[in-house]
Amino acid sequence: xxDLNSQMADRYKNNFLKEIEEQAEMGEWVKMCMQCxxxxxxxxxxxxxxxxxxxxxxFMMIRAGKREEVxxxxxxxxxxxxxxxxxxxxRKVPVTHVMHGIAEYAYKIxxxxxxxxxxxxxxxxxxxxxxxxxxxxxxxxxxxxxxxxIAAGIKKGLEMKDVALGLxxxxxxxxxxxxxxxxxxxxxxxxxxxxxxxxxLEAKRKGRSA
Amino acid sequence: MAEMKTAAxxxxxxxxxTRLDTAALVKVATKDGKMAVVREHDFLCSxxxxxxxxxxxxxxxxxxxxxxxxxxxxxxxxxxxxxxxxSRGNLREGVIWIRPDTDEARETTxxxxxxYVRMACAEVKAMQVPAGNQKTGTIKTILVVGGGISGxxxxxxxxxxxxxxxxxxxxxxxxxxxxxLYKRVPTREPFKAPExxxxxxxxxxxxADANIKVYLNATLAKTSGAPGRFKAEIAxxxxxxxxxxxxxxxxxxxxSLYDANKLPHLGYGKSPNVVDQAGLEALAKEAAxxxxxxxxxxxxxxxxxxxxxxxxxxxxxxxEHLQYCSGYCCNTSIKQAxxxxxxxxxIDTVVLFTDLRTPGNGEDFYRSAQNRGVxxxxxxxxxxxxxxxxxxxxxxxxxxxxxxxxxxxLVVLATGAVPNxxxxxxxxxxxxxxxxxxxEEEKAKVVQMLSSSILKLDYRQGPxxxxxxxxxxxxxxxxxxxxxxxxxxxxxGPVRRPMDIAQAMEDATGAAMKAIQAVENAGxxxxxxxxxxxxxxxxxxxxxxxQCKRCTVECPFGAIDEDEKRFPLFNESRCRRCxxxxxxxxxxxxxxxxxxxxxxxxxxxxxxxxxxxxxxPRILVLACENDAYPALDMAGxxxxxxxxxxxxxxxxxxxxxxxxxxxxxxxxxxxxVMLMGCKHGEDYQCHFVKGSELGRYRMSKVYDTLKSxxxxxxxxxxxxxxxxxxxxxxxxxxDYAARVKEMGMSxxxxx
Numbered sequence: 015x016x017d018l019n020s021q022m023a024d025r026y027k028n029n030f031l032k033e034i035e036e037q038a039e040m041g042e043w044v045k046m047c048m049q050c051x052x053x054x055x056x057x058x059x060x061x062x063x064x065x066x067x068x069x070x071x072x073f074m075m076i077r078a079g080k081r082e083e084v085x086x087x088x089x090x091x092x093x094x095x096x097x098x099x100x101x102x103x104x105r106k107v108p109v110t111h112v113m114h115g116i117a118e119y120a121y122k123i124x125x126x127x128x129x130x131x132x133x134x135x136x137x138x139x140x141x142x143x144x145x146x147x148x149x150x151x152x153x154x155x156x157x158x159x160x161x162x163x164i165a166a167g168i169k170k171g172l173e174m175k176d177v178a179l180g181l182x183x184x185x186x187x188x189x190x191x192x193x194x195x196x197x198x199x200x201x202x203x204x205x206x207x208x209x210x211x212x213x214x215l216e217a218k219r220k221g222r223s224a
Numbered sequence: 225m226a227e228m229k230t231a232a233x234x235x236x237x238x239x240x241x242t243r244l245d246t247a248a249l250v251k252v253a254t255k256d257g258k259m260a261v262v263r264e265h266d267f268l269c270s271x272x273x274x275x276x277x278x279x280x281x282x283x284x285x286x287x288x289x290x291x292x293x294x295x296x297x298x299x300x301x302x303x304x305x306x307x308x309x310x311s312r313g314n315l316r317e318g319v320i321w322i323r324p325d326t327d328e329a330r331e332t333t334x335x336x337x338x339x340y341v342r343m344a345c346a347e348v349k350a351m352q353v354p355a356g357n358q359k360t361g362t363i364k365t366i367l368v369v370g371g372g373i374s375g376x377x378x379x380x381x382x383x384x385x386x387x388x389x390x391x392x393x394x395x396x397x398x399x400x401x402x403x404x405l406y407k408r409v410p411t412r413e414p415f416k417a418p419e420x421x422x423x424x425x426x427x428x429x430x431x432a433d434a435n436i437k438v439y440l441n442a443t444l445a446k447t448s449g450a451p452g453r454f455k456a457e458i459a460x461x462x463x464x465x466x467x468x469x470x471x472x473x474x475x476x477x478x479x480s481l482y483d484a485n486k487l488p489h490l491g492y493g494k495s496p497n498v499v500d501q502a503g504l505e506a507l508a509k510e511a512a513x514x515x516x517x518x519x520x521x522x523x524x525x526x527x528x529x530x531x532x533x534x535x536x537x538x539x540x541x542x543x544e545h546l547q548y549c550s551g552y553c554c555n556t557s558i559k560q561a562x563x564x565x566x567x568x569x570x571i572d573t574v575v576l577f578t579d580l581r582t583p584g585n586g587e588d589f590y591r592s593a594q595n596r597g598v599x600x601x602x603x604x605x606x607x608x609x610x611x612x613x614x615x616x617x618x619x620x621x622x623x624x625x626x627x628x629x630x631x632x633x634l635v636v637l638a639t640g641a642v643p644n645x646x647x648x649x650x651x652x653x654x655x656x657x658x659x660x661x662x663x664e665e666e667k668a669k670v671v672q673m674l675s676s677s678i679l680k681l682d683y684r685q686g687p688x689x690x691x692x693x694x695x696x697x698x699x700x701x702x703x704x705x706x707x708x709x710x711x712x713x714x715x716x717g718p719v720r721r722p723m724d725i726a727q728a729m730e731d732a733t734g735a736a737m738k739a740i741q742a743v744e745n746a747g748x749x750x751x752x753x754x755x756x757x758x759x760x761x762x763x764x765x766x767x768x769x770x771q772c773k774r775c776t777v778e779c780p781f782g783a784i785d786e787d788e789k790r791f792p793l794f795n796e797s798r799c800r801r802c803x804x805x806x807x808x809x810x811x812x813x814x815x816x817x818x819x820x821x822x823x824x825x826x827x828x829x830x831x832x833x834x835x836x837x838x839x840x841p842r843i844l845v846l847a848c849e850n851d852a853y854p855a856l857d858m859a860g861x862x863x864x865x866x867x868x869x870x871x872x873x874x875x876x877x878x879x880x881x882x883x884x885x886x887x888x889x890x891x892x893x894x895x896x897v898m899l900m901g902c903k904h905g906e907d908y909q910c911h912f913v914k915g916s917e918l919g920r921y922r923m924s925k926v927y928d929t930l931k932s933x934x935x936x937x938x939x940x941x942x943x944x945x946x947x948x949x950x951x952x953x954x955x956x957x958x959d960y961a962a963r964v965k966e967m968g969m970s971x972x973x974x975x
Contacts, residue, residue, distance in 0.1 A: 031599070046594050048580070049602050049623055074623040077599050105591070 018222065019123040023081065030081040037220050039115035043107045047073040053099035053109045065092045069099060069109050072116065085125040090117035091132045134161060144209060147199030152191035231261035231286040232345055233277060235268035235293035235315070243320040244337050249292065252338045256830070257345025261286060268293050269302040281308055288351065290344040292337075295857045296874065309351040309818065313344030317860035318872060322954070324865055332840070332868035339831045339871055346830035352817040354760035357749035357796040361453025364743045365390060366736070367470040369444065369678060370644075372400020373725050374476035374717025376426045377732035378739075382474075383435035385740055390468045391430070391438045392458055398430060398438070399423040400478055406508035406563065408725055409555045415588035417566075418559045421725075439466070447473070448682035450797035451712030452746030471743035472712040474735045475689065475697065477678045479641035479718040482546055487537050490637055495610030496521040498635045500536075501556050508563050517567050520633045522613045527633045529572035530564055531617045532557040533605045534580070536637035548694050550640035552724035555586040557638050558593045565596040574599045574630060576619055584726050603628075608635050643719045645697045646688030647673040653686070679713070685782035689715060693906070696721050702909055704753065706734050709913050711752055711781055711798040712742035751801045754850060754911040755876070761796040762805055765813040775805035775814060780879070780914035802912035803880025807919060812884060821882050824873055828885060831871050833893040836969040841869045841895035843964060845957070846881055849874040850911045852900035852945040852953075859954050866954035867961035870898070878902070879915025886926050890939060893973035896964040898957070899923060900945040909946060936967050 026033035034041035047070055054061075054068035061068060067075065067089040075084050090113045099109040117133070120126045126133050135158065142154045160167030171178075181187035188196040199205065217223060232253035236246050246264055253262045261280060265273045268291065280286040291303055292313035303310070315337050323333040366382045368375045371393030379389040397403065407418035430436050441461035449455045456468045484492040484500045491498040497520045499507065504518075511518045517526045534557060537545035557575055564571040575598060582590050594600065603619040606627075618629045652673050659666040677687040689710050692698040697715040700707035708715055716735035717728040742752050751758040764775075775792050776784040783798035784805060792805075792814075806814045812821045824846075834840045847853045853874040859866070875881055878901030886897050902910040904917035926940055941960050945953060 045597060045599070046591065048590070048594075048600065071623055074601070074621070077601065078621065078624065078628070080624075 019125060021222070022123055028079055030079045030084070031077050033081070034076050034116065034119070037222075038112075038119035040108055040111045041115055041119075043112050044073050044076050046105050046107050048105055049074065050104060052102050052104060053107075056098040056102045058096055058098060059092065059094060061092075065089050069113060072113070076116075084116070085120050085123075088127065088130070090114070090120070091126070091130050093117075093132075129161075131161075134158075144206065145202075146194075147202035147205045148197070150191050150194070150196065151187065152189065152196070153194075156192065227285075228287050228349070229261075229285050230257075230259045230288045230290070230345070230349060231263070231277075231280055231284075232257055232259040232290040232292065232341070233268055233273075234262070234264045234341070235273070235291070236264055237267040237269070238294065238316050239320060240293070240315055241266065243325060243333065244315065245334055248334065249337060249341050252341050253290070253292070253345055256342050256832075257290070259290065259345055269299045274302050277303075277305065281305060287353075288348045290341075290348045292341045292344055295853075295860075297854060297857055307353065309348055309353050311344045311348035311351065313340040314857075314872070315340055317857040321860035321863055322866050323868060329868070335832070335840075336868050336871075342830040342832065343827040343871070343873070346826040347823050350820065350822040350826045354758070354817045356759040357761050359796055360747055360749045361450060361471065361797060362747045363453055363469045363471040364388065364747070365468070365470045366739045366743065367392070367454065367456050367468065367473045368476060369473065370394075370400070370476035370478055370717075370719075371398040371438070371440075372476060372478045372717070372728075373402045373423075373426075374478065374719075374728045374732040374735075375400070375474070376430055377729045378474045378476055378716055378736045379436050380426065380429060380433070381733045381736040382740060383433050385736070387435070387740055387743070389436045390456070390458075390470060391436055392442050392444060392456075393438065393440050394443055396441050398427045398440070401502075402725060404502060404509075405505050406512060407559065409559045409584075409586065410589055411585075411726060414592075415585040416592040418562060437468075442466075444678070444680045446680050446682055450746075450795050451742055451752070452797055454712075471746060472714070472739040473679070474714050474716050474732070474739050475678060475719060476716045476732060476735075477644040477646075477719045479643050482537050482550075482639040482642050484536070484637055484639050486545065487637065487639070489607055490533060490536055490605065491608030491610050491615055491635060492637060495608075495615055495635075497610070497613065497615055497633060498608055498637065500637050500639045501553065501560065504560050504563075504634075504636045508560070518563065518634075520613065525613065525633070527564065527571065529630075529632045530561075530574070530634040530636065531615075531630055531632040532561060532573075532575040532636045532638065533608070533617070534575065534577040534638045536605075536639050538638070538640040539578075546640050546642070546694070548640075548722060549581060550638075551581070551583060551722035551727075553638035553640055554581050555583070555589065555724060557636065558582070558586070558590055558598070560636060561593055561598040562596060565593070565598055569597060572599075572632075573597070574601060574632075576601050576603045576605055576617070576630075578602065578604060578622065583724065641718055641722055643694075643696045644678065645691055645695055645715075645719050646678040647676050647686075648691050648695065649686035649688065681710070681713075683710070683782045684776065684785050689713060698913070700911075700913065702907060703911070706731075706738045707753055709781055711783065711800060712739070712746060714738050714742075746797050749796075751799065753800070755801045758801045760801060760816040760818045761799055762794055762801075762803070762814050762816055764792055764794070764809075765815075766791050768811050768813040770811055772810060774808040774810065778804050778808045778879075778914075778918050780804060780912050780918075800912060802877040802915050803875075804877065804912065804915050804918055807877075807880040807882045807922065809882070812882060819876060819880075821884060824875065824882075824885055825888060827873050828889050828894075829892065831894075833973060836971075836973045839969075841961070841964050841969060842893070843867070843870045843896040843898060843957075843961060844889045844894050845870050845872040845898045845900060846875050846878075846885065847872050847900040848878055848902055848916070848945070849876055851902050851909065851947040852943075855945055855947050855949050855953050858950045862950060864951060864954040866957045869895075869961060870957055877910065877912045877915035878919030879910075879912060879917075881919050881923070883922060883926050883929070886923070886940060887929055887933075890930070890933065890935060890970065891972055893970055895967075895970045896939050896941065896960065898941045898943060898960055900943050900953075903944050903946065933972075935970070938963055938967060939970070 067087045093113045138157050143149050159170040190196050234249050253259045288309045290311045294316040295314045296312035319337045365388040368379045368391045379391045382389050402421045403423045405421045408421045442458050445459040446457040452471045454470045458466045561573045564573050602622040605619040607618045609616045615635045655670045659670045679688050681687050690698045699720050714735040716732040771790045783795045785793045787793040833842050901916040910916040
């Protein structure tokens with residue numbers, strides 16, 4: 015158990031709903047769910063890709079105080095952010111955002127599964143974007159291609175080479191980005207400072223050490 | 225009575241003049257109809273046309289008029305001649321609008337019109353102008369039984385409209401259940417916080433109202449009489465009987481909570497910490513009075529966790545408990561949960577439900593409770609186990625599909641409502657039969673059943689109103705919810721169907737309006753719904769009566785008693801003019817002045833029946849005037865065509881159809897008879913509740929007659945028609961006409 019995880023478990027004891035409300039982004043919406051199941055009925059993934067718990071079940075589990083089950087669940091990482099549930103929820107619960115909020119919280123306290131593809135993408139994207147102040151497309155693509163090893167990465171790269179060359183020719187892709195060059199934002203240090211301040215404010219609001 | 229002088233008027237407007245040979249229609253009215261005066265007019269419902277008729281009535285001594293124009297349901301304001309008998313031949317909706325304007329169709333269309341002229345002439349000659357019920361009662365006071373929210377609302381509304389009210393309340397105080405509430409669910413924007421019940425204010429208004437006379441600790445000892453002249457004998461606290469004369473009655477006897485002692489598996493009676501919803505209201509009131517938080521009854525410690533169990537003993541499919549939803553309990557539990565959350569947000573408050581139903585603006589209230597942190601879990605409770613000062617609620621979580629449990633200091637059971645509707649009349653009749661031949665036990669049962677009677681009506685049909693599903697007082701549930709089967713007696717509030725305070729207040733207001741309408745109509749000798757304003761009433765030729773009692777038994781409204789010689793004794797003020805008695809009478813001695821066995825029989829005989837080689841069959845349609853006839857009119861309005869060989873006669877109700885009409889028609893050479901009536905059974909739509917059911921039962925006997933006449937079963941066709949069957953009805957008529965053609969012409973022509 016990571017420090018933050020045990021810290022939080024300790025602080026909220028049996029009140030997991032309160033923990034989610036205070037610690038997870040949009041967590042305060044969990045109590046407003048009325049268990050109609052429209053979110054699950056609207057989900058285009060059809061839960062074929064191994065979702066263990068659809069949104070309204072995750073919400074119910076939170077309300078029933080099932081901390082371990084929720085933090086071990088994969089449902090919140092499987093969302094493709096199509097926003098179907100979000101627009102359809104009769105209670106106007108921002109289901110997509112709540113799911114992301116729970117996933118982010120699980121990651122923050124060290125409970126996210128290793129190598130979960132959407133979690134990996136989010137993390138890579140965030141690291142990449144905060145490093146340069148904007149997304150470095152070549153490095154982002156590379157890190158995704160080589161996620162499962164060098165051989166798999168080269169194979170994927172060769173498959174996509176015609177597309178990449180086309181993009182380069184059309185001036186839509188700068189190969190120098192691979193070296194950390196290419197377009198950048200004007201004041202990356204300013205952005206980093208802004209983010210640091212945001213982290214500080216969040217930690218203060220959520221009562222945890224930054 | 226002055227001598228009968230007949231007149232027929234044939235309209236040429238609305239294309240009748242171009243589509244039909246009206247000169248031929250004039251000849252038919254003169255020759256076949258034998259009318260003394262026959263006139264054509266280009267536009268009969270115009271001021272000029274109406275003046276022409278009026279002139280004949282005033283100066284020519286015309287007493288009976290037949291108007292051959294549009295449907296009897298159209299132009300009723302223009303053709304309003306209350307001093308003469310009037311019939312209407314339906315040439316527009318019934319003939320030209322349902323026939324194609326083609327050369328081939330011209331002949332049959334004209335024949336159809338001629339028959340309707342003959343029928344109108346024959347009908348009016350068998351009619352008389354209704355004189356009105358002379359035995360009227362003119363008492364306008366309204367009796368309200370029950371002093372809860374419904375009863376108080378009804379009393380205040382009737383008083384506001386200027387009517388005197390007598391209010392009888394069984395207990396020592398007004399207010400009913402609402403007075404026992406700590407607070408009620410919100411009624412105003414933003415529907416977030418429970419409100420004061422408002423009972424004290426209502427009681428104060430009633431006490432200050434000179435129009436309202438209140439009897440507390442009082443019950444009805446006997447109610448006799450009829451609309452406009454009921455006599456209510458009220459047993460008051462001292463044991464004395466006070467008599468009050470009233471014109472109509474509103475029964476607002478409310479409900480009792482379902483007995484939680486029948487739910488031992490939910491811990492009731494095993495732990496003082498398991499209460500029903502009324503129990504929690506009492507705890508909340510007590511706590512508020514003492515200025516303390518709500519405490520658990522077992523040891524007086526503050527409640528830290530509470531579980532609400534919805535549908536406790538309700539919506540039960542096993543038949544052991546209530547089968548229905550009581551309609552208010554979800555909102556009540558939400559309200560009670562806020563009692564806890566508003567005093568201390570840290571109290572664990574869980575509502576276990578299967579389907580949360582929040583009528584009115586309850587959805588907003590539900591959301592506000594969620595916002596307060598009340599946990600709503602979808603689950604079915606299997607057991608509540610008491611352990612010391614705490615309870616374990618075992619339930620199946622329906623979302624997570626697992627058996628689980630919750631600990632609670634207090635458990636609240638939403639047990640629902642049982643109507644205070646008095647004894648079931650069928651069960652009472654059964655008990656009476658058993659008591660006649662049985663011993664003390666059976667007799668005691670009857671006494672016990674009678675003791676639960678609310679109205680103590682002195683009616684041969686029993687002491688209370690009939691009951692509908694689940695013991696609620698009968699009301700015309702689908703079409704006219706306020707209507708009952710006892711004229712000028714209206715049920716209001718949760719005795720009629722499950723409802724909450726807001727609905728009960730609306731319901732009671734409606735019942736008060738109906739009660740006012742009833743006393744006014746009764747005073748004028750007019751019928752109440754659905755033939756409101758009708759002045760005719762049934763009379764019987766007693767010298768022909770065989771005392772078979774069918775009329776007294778079948779009357780859906782309990783309007784017919786028996787006199788000391790066992791003849792039917794009509795109670796005109798209670799009568800709704802459906803004619804079920806007339807249809808039931810095997811010796812045909814019951815009739816109305818403007819509607820009788822003869823008025824319809826004469827129309828049946830007036831139709832020209834061509835011989836069997838003409839290939840022109842005749843199909844008689846007896847159509848209920850409430851649903852089927854308007855549907856046919858609207859089919860005409862929409863130009864839906866149907867078979868030219870049908871002849872439609874409107875009847876007041878299928879229940880008024882006397883079997884003699886069917887046998888006469890078939891004997892007279894008709895090839896088929898179609899009956900069109902409303903839906904019957906549990907979800908009936910018959911305006912007279914039982915009329916179509918009784919009519920259909922009677923018709924089932926006609927099939928034996930068909931057999932004895934060697935006729936096919938399909939010569940008689942019974943069709944269930946709703947007013948909305950506008951597009952499908954013509955098709956059904958055509959299908960039946962095709963079936964008649966298949967069977968071939970009737971062998972009874974020209975006999």
